[in-house]
Amino acid sequence: MSDKPKLERQAMCDRLAMEFQDEWIVNLGVGMPTLCSNYTDSSKEIIFHSENGVIGYGPLAEEGKEDKHLVNAGGQNVTAVPGMAIVHHADSFALIRGGMVDVTVMGAYEVAENGDFANWRIPTRKGGGIGGAMDLAACAKRVFIAMEHTTREGSPRLLKKCNLPVTAPSAVKLLATDLGLFEIASEGFILKEYAPGWTLEEIQAETEAKLTLATDAKEFRFR
Amino acid sequence: MKNKIYDSFDQAVSDIPDGSTVMSPGFGQVGVPRNLLAALNRQGAKHLTAVSNNAGTLDDKIDIGTLIEAGQVKKMICAFTAPTHPSQVTPFVQMYNNDEIDAELVPQGTLAERMRAAAAGIGGFYTPTSVGTELAEGKEHREINGRMHVLEYPLPGDFALIRAWRADTFGNLQFRMAQRNFNPIMATAAAVTIVEIEDKIVEVGELDPDHIHVPGVYVNRLIQIPSDGIFG
Numbered sequence A: 001m002s003d004k005p006k007l008e009r010q011a012m013c014d015r016l017a018m019e020f021q022d023e024w025i026v027n028l029g030v031g032m033p034t035l036c037s038n039y040t041d042s043s044k045e046i047i048f049h050s051e052n053g054v055i056g057y058g059p060l061a062e063e064g065k066e067d068k069h070l071v072n073a074g075g076q077n078v079t080a081v082p083g084m085a086i087v088h089h090a091d092s093f094a095l096i097r098g099g100m101v102d103v104t105v106m107g108a109y110e111v112a113e114n115g116d117f118a119n120w121r122i123p124t125r126k127g128g129g130i131g132g133a134m135d136l137a138a139c140a141k142r143v144f145i146a147m148e149h150t151t152r153e154g155s156p157r158l159l160k161k162c163n164l165p166v167t168a169p170s171a172v173k174l175l176a177t178d179l180g181l182f183e184i185a186s187e188g189f190i191l192k193e194y195a196p197g198w199t200l201e202e203i204q205a206e207t208e209a210k211l212t213l214a215t216d217a218k219e220f221r222f223r
Numbered sequence B: 001m002k003n004k005i006y007d008s009f010d011q012a013v014s015d016i017p018d019g020s021t022v023m024s025p026g027f028g029q030v031g032v033p034r035n036l037l038a039a040l041n042r043q044g045a046k047h048l049t050a051v052s053n054n055a056g057t058l059d060d061k062i063d064i065g066t067l068i069e070a071g072q073v074k075k076m077i078c079a080f081t082a083p084t085h086p087s088q089v090t091p092f093v094q095m096y097n098n099d100e101i102d103a104e105l106v107p108q109g110t111l112a113e114r115m116r117a118a119a120a121g122i123g124g125f126y127t128p129t130s131v132g133t134e135l136a137e138g139k140e141h142r143e144i145n146g147r148m149h150v151l152e153y154p155l156p157g158d159f160a161l162i163r164a165w166r167a168d169t170f171g172n173l174q175f176r177m178a179q180r181n182f183n184p185i186m187a188t189a190a191a192v193t194i195v196e197i198e199d200k201i202v203e204v205g206e207l208d209p210d211h212i213h214v215p216g217v218y219v220n221r222l223i224q225i226p227s228d229g230i231f232g
Helices: A009-017 A031-037 A089-097 A132-140 A200-204 B033-044 B064-069 B091-097 B108-120 B184-189
Strands: A025-028 A047-050 A054-060 A079-085 A105-108 A108-111 A143-146 A172-177 A182-184 A188-194 A213-219 B021-023 B048-051 B073-078 B102-105 B126-128 B139-145 B147-152 B157-168 B190-202 B221-224
Touching: A009 A031, A009 A143, A009 A172, A025 A031, A025 B102, A031 A105, A031 A188, A047 A089, A089 A132, A089 B108, A105 A132, A132 B108, A182 B190, A188 A200, A200 A213, B033 B064, B033 B157, B033 B190, B064 B073, B064 B091, B108 B126, B108 B147, B139 B184, B157 B184
Parallel strands: A025 A047, A025 A105, A105 A143, A143 A172, A188 A213, B021 B048, B021 B157, B048 B073, B073 B102, B157 B190, B190 B221
Antiparallel strands: A047 A054, A054 A079, A172 A182, A182 A188, B126 B147, B139 B147
16 A cells, blocks of 8 residues: 555545536535535535525534524534525425435445445444435436545445445446546546546555546646 | 413423324424423333434434433434444434334435325325435335336324424414424424424414415414523
8 A cells, every 4th residue: 555645635525626517506415525615716606505405505604603593414503695595304305306406425435336336324333324315316416425545444445346235326426535536437437637646556556446547637636 | 263372391292192103303403392302201101103314412412312212212213323423322323233222214305205295195206216225125116207216105293393483373383594404394294293482472463474484274282492491
């Protein structure tokens, strides 16, 4: 395993957020994906949707200025911005299943080369935590994943086939890890951008699935 | 007009029998009917089927986890039967691991829609959510407009415990911000709806009929949270 520096979580999320387009409705999963909302590009107007029915919320509230009734999917206090709307949970998921969400960004345990991904259950533990992930994964226009390239023990997470129960089949389009940016195409994982200093061979060594180098592959950029 | 206003939480939940299906909303600690849940905990009804987004949190706030820890809940229907992080070993997790409580795991949107179907008199619906996952196993599948769906059934409740912002004396309800979450769905999906009010109960006619989130016809009992009650 290489000991070269890997990408920071904020860089991974900034890179995914760079893909957001003007007027997109964006749903950010709990945990790392919420970092995507720190990326700002004044040329685009992004509408953040939270599964609890908040459509068009603003940045995290400053300490002491929280509105106790206004939280995002992770229970963090966010701010109201002009144009925000509130619906109840069934209407919030009607919006999701109805195909209004342009992209959902989620964390994952595993992603497979056919776009399957797993993020809700580990068979050694009883039960699972689905939340809104299955609805979002099945119905958002795009699924982006932000996750570390390997497990804490160094096992690969970009796999030929998911070992864990899947959240949705063939869902993932784009994946940012701490080693690069990957697209999922018919031939599997395409390495689009690599962490500074890393080669395809070094990244492949940390990956179970076969990686294909994009014809226009370049160093990872996040600003 | 029938008087729906109660002055004690204990009285408002006194007739909830053992074996009831009790719905209680809340998401991210907002919109949880903590005063009514505390009263149901004191009342002691057992063998409950509880419907909530999750099965309680680790903090010391009163939520459905309080009733689970007290052994009042036989089955949990929710979107999280494992915590988001393995370090969060809640009373539910301990009991579930020991087979001391039953649970049904439902994707969050399907959970909300099953309750809406119950409220709306719909016998079931087909959703693309969960297709291709182990949660769809054994369920009726149907291809509609070229896409595979699974059949889901309505989920009605016997009682809904609700937290709202404002009401009129007839029970017309308004919620504030993300407090709304599952509240209107559960208020309409249960046979008996009991509401704790955070701000105030006003006279009928004072709320704009165009700005009612739950019509009073669904609401059976109302109670204002007193100044020494739980507001968070």
